[in-house]
Amino acid sequence: MKSGIGRRHFLRQTGAALAAGPLIARAQTPPSERVRVAHIGTGNMGGAHIQAFAALPEVETVALCDVDSVRLAESAKRLVQRKPTAKPETYTDYRRILERKDIDVVTCATPDHWHALVAIHAFEAGKDVYGEKPLSYSLREGQRMEQTLRRTGAVFQLGTQIHAEDNYHRVAEIIRSGALGRIGTVRLWKNGGTRGLGFPPNQKPPDTLDWNLWLGPAPYADYTPVRCHGSFRSFFDYSGGVFADFWCHIADVLFMSLQPEGLSTVEARGEVPGDGIADTPKWIDADFAFKGLNVHWTTRPPQVPGAEKMSIGAHFEGEKGTLTCDYKSRKIRIGKEVLDDLPDVPVTLPRSPGHHRNFLDAVKSRGLPESNLPYARKMTLPMHLALTSFRLKRKIVWDSVKEEAIGDPAANYLLGRTNRAPFV
Amino acid sequence: MSALRFVCFCSCLAVSAACGAADGGFTSLLNGKDLSGWTMLPGKQPAFAVVDGLLETRVPGGSDLFTVARYGNYVLRFEYLLSKVGNSGVLIRCDPKNPWGTGVEVQLLAPWTPYRDDLHCTGSLYGYVAVTNRPDETTGVWHRMEIRCDRNVIEVSVDGRRTTVADTRAVKALDAKLLSGVIGFQSNHSKQGEFAQFRKIEIRDLDADQDYVLAGFSQTDERFRVQAREAAVALGPAMIVPLARVMEGDAVMARSVARQALFDIVAAASAPQAEAAARDAAARALREALGAKPSESTAGYVSWLSGMLRK
Numbered sequence: 001m002k003s004g005i006g007r008r009h010f011l012r013q014t015g016a017a018l019a020a021g022p023l024i025a026r027a028q029t030p031p032s033e034r035v036r037v038a039h040i041g042t043g044n045m046g047g048a049h050i051q052a053f054a055a056l057p058e059v060e061t062v063a064l065c066d067v068d069s070v071r072l073a074e075s076a077k078r079l080v081q082r083k084p085t086a087k088p089e090t091y092t093d094y095r096r097i098l099e100r101k102d103i104d105v106v107t108c109a110t111p112d113h114w115h116a117l118v119a120i121h122a123f124e125a126g127k128d129v130y131g132e133k134p135l136s137y138s139l140r141e142g143q144r145m146e147q148t149l150r151r152t153g154a155v156f157q158l159g160t161q162i163h164a165e166d167n168y169h170r171v172a173e174i175i176r177s178g179a180l181g182r183i184g185t186v187r188l189w190k191n192g193g194t195r196g197l198g199f200p201p202n203q204k205p206p207d208t209l210d211w212n213l214w215l216g217p218a219p220y221a222d223y224t225p226v227r228c229h230g231s232f233r234s235f236f237d238y239s240g241g242v243f244a245d246f247w248c249h250i251a252d253v254l255f256m257s258l259q260p261e262g263l264s265t266v267e268a269r270g271e272v273p274g275d276g277i278a279d280t281p282k283w284i285d286a287d288f289a290f291k292g293l294n295v296h297w298t299t300r301p302p303q304v305p306g307a308e309k310m311s312i313g314a315h316f317e318g319e320k321g322t323l324t325c326d327y328k329s330r331k332i333r334i335g336k337e338v339l340d341d342l343p344d345v346p347v348t349l350p351r352s353p354g355h356h357r358n359f360l361d362a363v364k365s366r367g368l369p370e371s372n373l374p375y376a377r378k379m380t381l382p383m384h385l386a387l388t389s390f391r392l393k394r395k396i397v398w399d400s401v402k403e404e405a406i407g408d409p410a411a412n413y414l415l416g417r418t419n420r421a422p423f424v
Numbered sequence: 425m426s427a428l429r430f431v432c433f434c435s436c437l438a439v440s441a442a443c444g445a446a447d448g449g450f451t452s453l454l455n456g457k458d459l460s461g462w463t464m465l466p467g468k469q470p471a472f473a474v475v476d477g478l479l480e481t482r483v484p485g486g487s488d489l490f491t492v493a494r495y496g497n498y499v500l501r502f503e504y505l506l507s508k509v510g511n512s513g514v515l516i517r518c519d520p521k522n523p524w525g526t527g528v529e530v531q532l533l534a535p536w537t538p539y540r541d542d543l544h545c546t547g548s549l550y551g552y553v554a555v556t557n558r559p560d561e562t563t564g565v566w567h568r569m570e571i572r573c574d575r576n577v578i579e580v581s582v583d584g585r586r587t588t589v590a591d592t593r594a595v596k597a598l599d600a601k602l603l604s605g606v607i608g609f610q611s612n613h614s615k616q617g618e619f620a621q622f623r624k625i626e627i628r629d630l631d632a633d634q635d636y637v638l639a640g641f642s643q644t645d646e647r648f649r650v651q652a653r654e655a656a657v658a659l660g661p662a663m664i665v666p667l668a669r670v671m672e673g674d675a676v677m678a679r680s681v682a683r684q685a686l687f688d689i690v691a692a693a694s695a696p697q698a699e700a701a702a703r704d705a706a707a708r709a710l711r712e713a714l715g716a717k718p719s720e721s722t723a724g725y726v727s728w729l730s731g732m733l734r735k
Binding site for chain 2: 413
């Protein structure tokens with residue numbers, strides 16, 4: 001722990017030196033300035049992290065961790081193919097990685113129900129964390145993450161890589177400029193929902209998978225393949241479906257643009273699939289009342305121009321015009337005019353050097369990365385409330401200061417979960 | 425199993441007691457005095473009235489009469505009398521705003537028009553499924569009809585003889601209809617002066633029968649599983665112990681439906697506006713389910729659910 005902090009202190013100094021001095025060519029980064037990275041979870045997103053971090057010149061990938069030894073071996077092989085000098089140690093249990101004093105940064109691409117615990121344990125072990133979305137499985141875990149972050153001084157970036165791209169920055173500039181007038185309503189959507197996955201029998205987990213560790217803090221359940229890799233988000237034990245998968249990607253542009261505050265009610269409607277053991281929304285629509293702003297989420301595109309061709313999107317309704325966007329595109333409609341940009345709106349927001357780069361810069365400067373934890377938590381919170389409203393089939397009245405449902409103990413109960421021992 | 429039957433027996437008693445007049449699980453839908461529990465949509469002349477204890481429709485093309493309550497699976501029985509060239513019908517599983525589009529009409533018709541073939545006569549599912557056993561169509565006398573909606577099977581009997589058996593899944597247009605809805609009686613569909621009368625209108629709601637509902641959890645058609653789950657949730661805390669028992673079984677499908685139904689029952693009981701008695705009954709039933717010493721995963725789920733009821 002001490003050496004971790006010592007190392008971070010060193011990095012902080014280096015960061016200051018980098019900021020002040022001439023630009024050092026990254027390829028020549030001396031060994032002492034290296035950032036030693038370990039990756040926890042090596043599936044799809046974990047694999048992407050491994051590659052993205054390996055591409056950063058000062059990164060030394062020293063350890064990989066997965067509860068699935070097949071995935072672990074494959075990811076180590078791919079890393080070495082890309083970077084023949086890499087000699088990653090491999091682990092099944094992430095706690096062995098956190099015990100290592102020589103590791104500065106961990107990335108986390110586990111299933112959602114592990115996100116908070118890995119980050120909290122990493123913060124406590126003096127590591128900085130690049131964590132996959134959604135931020136946490138439950139709202140209360142997100143609070144605990146932020147408390148631990150503040151206590152330990154760690155750096156955290158949520159892996160919403162679209163945040164770093166130009167389009168969201170430009171949308172935020174246009175919205176904030178007031179060119180569309182006051183924005184009273186925002187509509188967010190993502191097509192599609194959870195499918196039932198049939199009724200497969202339980203079976204013995206493969207010898208190559210540590211199922212107990214995969215389950216971790218989630219309630220015990222017998223193994224069946226659909227509960228695990230690839231479709232775990234279909235289960236409320238581990239996630240919240242397609243909605244939980246995509247909420248923060250598209251809510252991000254709303255929060256970048258308008259920083260909504262004062263959430264007071266959340267009401268969701270929807271259905272669970274009937275064709276299998278999956279229990280997260282087949283479809284979910286939700287209404288969020290922020291102070292002076294109504295936000296609506298739908299599973300099908302809303303009735304606004306162009307939306308039917310976009311599988312995910314955000315639609316801002318201003319007094320003077322509208323803006324409809326997705327990850328890469330935007331359309332502004334003022335009267336009968338349809339525009340891609342408003343050239344009169346100046347470029348004011350600094351662009352990102354890339355989401356992973358931005359994180360490493362913050363690790364060195366000890367500053368706040370672009371998708372920092374307090375920001376990510378505010379953005380994720382409405383998602384938890386919508387899922388809770390969906391499950392309870394009732395409106396939630398929210399105290400945004402105390403962060404509590406008003407007059408609904410069951411809602412508050414569902415916003416947290418007691419972890420299964422010993423994963424606390 | 426005996427315990428399950430006992431629970432079921434108790435719940436039937438409870439239902440009977442609540443509804444007053446009941447016979448073998450049948451409950452009267454007509455009080456013999458007025459149209460309480462029934463509704464006629466505005467916009468047309470009211471066509472139904474209770475006269476001398478009989479339900480009667482005389483106004484031609486007037487408003488049809490619908491139950492306020494919705495039913496999915498049930499046995500409906502009643503007696504009817506048609507005037508000389510009377511024409512009426514019973515609408516099942518329909519939305520009153522579009523009864524013929526969403527539901528089906530079981531025909532009641534005097535044998536008087538050219539459209540009196542087996543597909544359009546009394547007892548037919550009008551225009552969809554013909555009678556295979558033509559009933560006695562004598563007018564001016566009372567006949568007894570029974571309509572059984574049992575998931576995908578609709579059966580009609582007249583005077584104790586089965587006239588029609590339909591598998592809704594075998595008829596494309598029927599397969600697209602609602603699986604639950606209100607029950608309606610068609611207003612006099614003949615000319616002025618003709619009429620139809622009804623009496624002894626009674627229903628046995630199969631979705632109030634625990635065993636029937638639990639059997640629905642294993643239906644291969646997803647829609648009937650969802651219907652059974654909703655029926656289980658409507659039965660409320662009384663279903664908690666039987667549902668927890670289903671979760672201990674080997675059937676993955678039934679277990680999964682039971683799991684969701686348990687959640688929805690406890691969620692409803694946990695609502696701020698829920699009655700204290702319902703909340704207490706749910707909490708008690710969850711304790712009882714735990715007392716049966718279920719497997720680790722069921723016990724974990726049940727005790728997690730009980731946390732929703734803590735104040």
